[in-house]
Amino acid sequence: MEGFKVDKWGYEVNTSSDSCISAINSYYHQVLSYGRERSVILEAPKQDPTCVLANILAGQYLCSADSSRAMPLLEAAKSRLEQASSYEKVVFEVINCLISPNRDDDVAVELHLKLLKDFPRDLVSLKRAQVLCFYMGRADLSVKLVEQVLPVNKGESYIYGMLAFPLLELGRYADAEEAAKKGFEIDSEDAWTHHALCHVYQYECRFKEAVQFMEECSRTWSSLSSFMYTHNWWHVALCYLEGHSPMEKVRDVYDQKIWKELERIDASPAEVYLNALGLLLRVYVRGGINVFGDRLKILANRLSDKAFWYLEWHLDVLVLWALSCTGDVSKAEELLEGLRSRISKMTKKKREQMRRALLLAEMQFEYGKGENERALELLGHTFDAVDYKIIGASDEQLDVFNEVWITMLLNSGQATKVAAIQAIEKQLKKREGTPFLWRLLEKGYSMSKQEEAIVAGKKAQALEAAYFN
Known part of the structure; x- marks a missing residue:
């Protein structure tokens, strides 16, 4: 025309x-x-x-x-x-x-489905739709969108990484690995494909393989956004952490690959802070925060700036913990009240969807203050973080909240230890090669089942020696 x-x-x-x-x-x-x-x-x-x-x-x-x-x-x-x-x-x-301002997410997805039916080569609209599905916690819809356009995009860069990620979220790890490897063959510099493969290796407790793969790929990451660059390094740090590498190694990744990103004039600080907080919470749960000196306090001071509030629910939840954990309770209370106010102004449908997000935020606030009993009251004894995807977090990002909940149960007395042990065993069915979970199980058994505690401790010790030592 x-x-x-x-x-x-x-x-x-x-x-x-x-x-x-x-x-x-x-x-x-x-x-x-x-x-x-x-x-x-x-x-x-x-x-x-x-x-x-x-x-x-x-x-x-x-x-x-x-x-x-x-x-x-x-x-x-x-x-x-x-x-x-x-x-x-x-x-x-x-x-x-x-x-x-009052969009209906379901309508937005339907519009994307229609767009992609008529214009299936538009991978940016596909990516936009997948981001929307991610914040809805609807990996099933995300896969549906990719599969709808896959026949006309089979040789394209990026499409298989976009397929792999929602497959991960649905627990289809073999399919995700196959898709990610196909994407890597098409474009070995696709950072989202690197990310998907790392997820697979991490889930299967192939920590050393994950680190080697990601460090080899990292030479191609200099042009990535602050989020993607630090997020891929966040995964590397988690693999070191979960593989029982020395805490100093984890700290080095934090310093040199995550925090150092802030030195770039085109850095996006909020994207860096999300990954920095996600790592420090893991370290804190594992009792290694002392190795990090005053880094948590420095980060919390930065996040007392309201310019970083209300950008992402996931970030807000982590900020609440950092502020309350480092003693800035008044700022944390102000942030929490702001979240409550924002939810009150949402549509009835959206308010109901975000109810769990607020619950998780309140729990993290109490946990940061050391109010474990109150935090457990908020969550109850049947908590599973996978039900909280509405904050905009992957299964791997959410998993730390399971760890927080389990450690609170273990520290709250004999009555809650049964629930803790059941939760740990549920996690071990998914990730049997994680030393930290076996240490938690050892702790859970230590007060009542000495023989089982010894077995769990030996299993943890063997895994700790197997990865990076």
Whole structure:
């Protein structure tokens, strides 16, 4: 059509500007590769202020960071909608739904399913839909979306990493490994594929293999966003930790690969803090926080800045623990009250969905203060962190809350030890090669079943010697 060009996917865009299309295509690459140059999309509407696709994508990019700058772009997209291609109109409809303050997530997913049925090569819309499914805790929908478009994308970069991750979340580890390895064959520098394979190795307690694989891949990570770069290193640190490597080794990863990211002028601090907190909570649960000196206090001081609040539920939950654990209870209470206020303003449907998120936040606040009994009252004795995906966390990220709950049960007296032992045994069925779980089981048995405690202790000792020693 006259005045139309095609984007990376081969779909029509109403623009006569090659530079506009080039900026859009560069943005696609940045999104799929977890690059740190996603702001390139802001160039697209500069090159063609009338292009609907350029304006809506740039507007969405700015929505969370600077809504005042986003509004003119969104209005520009809306004003030219009649002249847009059918592809642009559908993308506009989907993004307009996503940025609505009271959006219905189910409707947003349905719109993405429709978009991908008509335009199955649009992997950025697929990624956008998968992120939405992640925050809904709906890995089943995420797999459905990928499988819908897979037949026309079988040789494409990124598609198999996008398939592997929700398979992991559904516990289909063999399928996830097969998909991730296929993705690695197509593009050995796809960091999301690296991430998926590490998940598999970590879940199967192949800690040394995971570390070797990730450290070999790390040479390709310098262009990654702050989140993806530090998150992949977070996985490496966890493998050292779970494989009973010296705590100093874990600390070195924290210092040199996670915290050091903040020295980059284009770093996104909140993305770094999420992974830093996730690691320090694991270390804390394992009793190794003293090796980290005053790092938790330094991090908590940074997070007393309200600019880092209410960006991600997962981050807020971890911040509550850090603030209350380091004695800044008044700030933690202010954050918690803000979360309650935000939930009260949600739709009834969304309030019900987020109820568990608030419960987890309240538990972490009490745990940080050392109020274990109160924290256990909030969660009850049948807690399983996998039911709390609504905070926007993977199974691996959520698992630390199971560890918190189990350690509180073990420290709360004989009456709760039965529940703790049952929870530990449930975890061991999934991850039998984790020394820390066997140490917890040894502790659980130590007051009543001495013989079982000895067996658990020997198992832990053998595993501790097997990985990195």
